[in-house]
Amino acid sequence: xxxxxxxxxxRLRPTLTLAAADAVVRRRDGPPSGDELSPAIGVAIPxxxxxxxxxxxxxxxxxxxxxxxxxxxxxxxxxxxLYGDGIxxxxxxxxxxxxxxxxxxxxxxxDAEVAARKLRVVRAIGEAAGPRGMVGGQAIDLQxxxxxxxxxxxxxxxGLRAMHARKTGALIRASAVCGAVMTGxxxxxxxxxxxxxxxxxxxFQIIDDILDVEGDVASLGKSTGKDAxxxxxxxxxxxxxxxxxxxxxxxLARAREVLAxxxxxxxxxGAIAEWVVTRKN
Amino acid sequence: xxxxxxxxxxRLRPTLTLAAADAVVRRRDGPPSGDELSPAIGVAIPxxxxxxxxxxxxxxxxxxxxxxxxxxxxxxxxxxxLYGDGIxxxxxxxxxxxxxxxxxxxxxxxDAEVAARKLRVVRAIGEAAGPRGMVGGQAIDLQxxxxxxxxxxxxxxxGLRAMHARKTGALIRASAVCGAVMTGxxxxxxxxxxxxxxxxxxxFQIIDDILDVEGDVASLGKSTGKDAxxxxxxxxxxxxxxxxxxxxxxxLARAREVLAxxxxxxxxxGAIAEWVVTRKN
Numbered sequence: 399x400x401x402x403x404x405x406x407x408x409r410l411r412p413t414l415t416l417a418a419a420d421a422v423v424r425r426r427d428g429p430p431s432g433d434e435l436s437p438a439i440g441v442a443i444p445x446x447x448x449x450x451x452x453x454x455x456x457x458x459x460x461x462x463x464x465x466x467x468x469x470x471x472x473x474x475x476x477x478x479x480l481y482g483d484g485i486x487x488x489x490x491x492x493x494x495x496x497x498x499x500x501x502x503x504x505x506x507x508x509d510a511e512v513a514a515r516k517l518r519v520v521r522a523i524g525e526a527a528g529p530r531g532m533v534g535g536q537a538i539d540l541q542x543x544x545x546x547x548x549x550x551x552x553x554x555x556x557g558l559r560a561m562h563a564r565k566t567g568a569l570i571r572a573s574a575v576c577g578a579v580m581t582g583x584x585x586x587x588x589x590x591x592x593x594x595x596x597x598x599x600x601x602f603q604i605i606d607d608i609l610d611v612e613g614d615v616a617s618l619g620k621s622t623g624k625d626a627x628x629x630x631x632x633x634x635x636x637x638x639x640x641x642x643x644x645x646x647x648x649x650l651a652r653a654r655e656v657l658a659x660x661x662x663x664x665x666x667x668g669a670i671a672e673w674v675v676t677r678k679n
Numbered sequence: 680x681x682x683x684x685x686x687x688x689x690r691l692r693p694t695l696t697l698a699a700a701d702a703v704v705r706r707r708d709g710p711p712s713g714d715e716l717s718p719a720i721g722v723a724i725p726x727x728x729x730x731x732x733x734x735x736x737x738x739x740x741x742x743x744x745x746x747x748x749x750x751x752x753x754x755x756x757x758x759x760x761l762y763g764d765g766i767x768x769x770x771x772x773x774x775x776x777x778x779x780x781x782x783x784x785x786x787x788x789x790d791a792e793v794a795a796r797k798l799r800v801v802r803a804i805g806e807a808a809g810p811r812g813m814v815g816g817q818a819i820d821l822q823x824x825x826x827x828x829x830x831x832x833x834x835x836x837x838g839l840r841a842m843h844a845r846k847t848g849a850l851i852r853a854s855a856v857c858g859a860v861m862t863g864x865x866x867x868x869x870x871x872x873x874x875x876x877x878x879x880x881x882x883f884q885i886i887d888d889i890l891d892v893e894g895d896v897a898s899l900g901k902s903t904g905k906d907a908x909x910x911x912x913x914x915x916x917x918x919x920x921x922x923x924x925x926x927x928x929x930x931l932a933r934a935r936e937v938l939a940x941x942x943x944x945x946x947x948x949g950a951i952a953e954w955v956v957t958r959k960n
Contacts, residue, residue: 498801503802514791517783
């Protein structure tokens with residue numbers, strides 16, 4: 399568990415959680431003094447950590463030979479290469495359970511309002527990670543890639559989008575939403591943060607597909623060309639690289655518009671959306 | 680997910696949850712009219728269901744070729760035999776997430792006291808299922824069985840007991856404890872239910888080991904002789920079958936004593952403990 403959690407990585411999801419919390423607190427209280435995150439967002443740190451544990455568990459399981467069969471992740475051998483498939487499955491399961499334990503435990507205290515928020519976050523992350531979210535999307539991905547021989551599927555452009563909305567989109571949305579929930583946002587603000595994250599998640603996936611074609615192993619820290627080798631449907635395969643970049647740019651424009659409409663431009667959310675579209679790894 | 684959840688099975692864990700809830704309510708309110716479970720225990724049904732989802736996920740993962748490599752479970756082919764290892768891993772992951780989603784969602788409502796109980800249950804089940812509980816115990820089992828070649832361990836009698844306390848004992852304890860928590864038990868009652876469940880869990884494992892030696896495939900619905908074939912440490916291997924039966928009987932006696940001391944003898948908890956020790960499957 400430690401090997402995979404502390405391997406580094408982009409930490410996009412917990413960053414989104416804290417940035418969403420920070421944006422909400424800035425709109426309410428103004429910018430914090432100095433260059434620090436506002437102390438008021440501390441209430442969202444357990445959710446940020448739990449989401450990264452969930453994400454890391456999903457990477458460990460997705461890398462297994464029975465799924466994507468990846469041997470390199472974050473620049474290091476994948477967990478099952480070092481410890482065997484059984485221990486890797488269990489390490490993922492352990493992180494999965496630890497994430498929910500953390501959500502139920504922290505922030506500590508008897509405050510009924512915080513307890514209600516914690517339950518909302520357990521539910522949001524459970525739904526995002528579960529069969530209607532991440533796990534269901536990964537199952538469709540296996541079906542599309544020929545790794546679920548009893549139930550093969552062929553994805554068109556809509557099917558590809560729906561698959562990614564579940565596989566990566568749902569947890570990215572939950573990441574941002576939980577930051578807003580834990581800081582006590584009203585329903586309109588939570589909805590705005592959610593719409594922002596829909597476009598961030600879609601852009602993230604489009605760029606991921608492009609990097610799998612154009613990126614290099616050294617800067618990505620993981621294998622490339624896997625999608626084409628597995629004949630997986632991707633944005634570049636469906637639209638070409640140039641049109642895919644335009645689609646990602648459209649996501650960025652929509653995300654910025656949502657932030658402006660909701661007066662959430664002060665903080666890091668805009669910069670995160672821009673990084674997602676311009677990133678090289 | 681449906682294939683494995685609705686394959687039947689003993690349903691020991693959810694039965695313990697409801698029986699613990701029922702025993703607490705009977706002591707408080709007297710026996711229900713008629714032969715039904717008291718309606719007041721309905722508040723514990725989501726926890727009972729969630730624990731069975733967790734248990735089912737753990738069976739799916741444990742049966743994988745990378746772990747116990749079992750092909751028969753509850754009288755039917757194991758999930759990975761039918762759908763492949765990738766889909767089986769994901770079905771387990773999906774049940775795992777669905778369990779916590781259910782715990783956060785049901786019973787519904789804004790009652791602060793119920794919300795606090797729900798969070799306690801998420802935490803108790805997360806800890807019982809996680810690295811310090813079930814998943815950690817299964818990892819030790821892999822290490823002892825030679826399936827974690829980088830970190831082999833040899834178990835003596837104390838090590839065997841500690842392994843089972845985590846692998847099966849922790850979730851059995853959480854099953855009973857959550858029934859008591861959801862019905863609003865005081866700390867002493869929760870502690871008594873927990874002590875009862877420690878002995879039920881230990882007896883369950885001892886009998887499981889004996890049935891693996893003496894049982895037949897038809898009545899068990901799963902392969903037998905697996906422990907000996909894998910050179911796994913078991914109670915019969917360490918103590919012999921006869922002495923193992925005595926140890927299981929000691930567990931039953933202790934469990935009954937705890938119930939009597941806590942005035943929790945009205946209901947099914949005593950009968951469940953007796954069944955665990957006398958069962959043939």
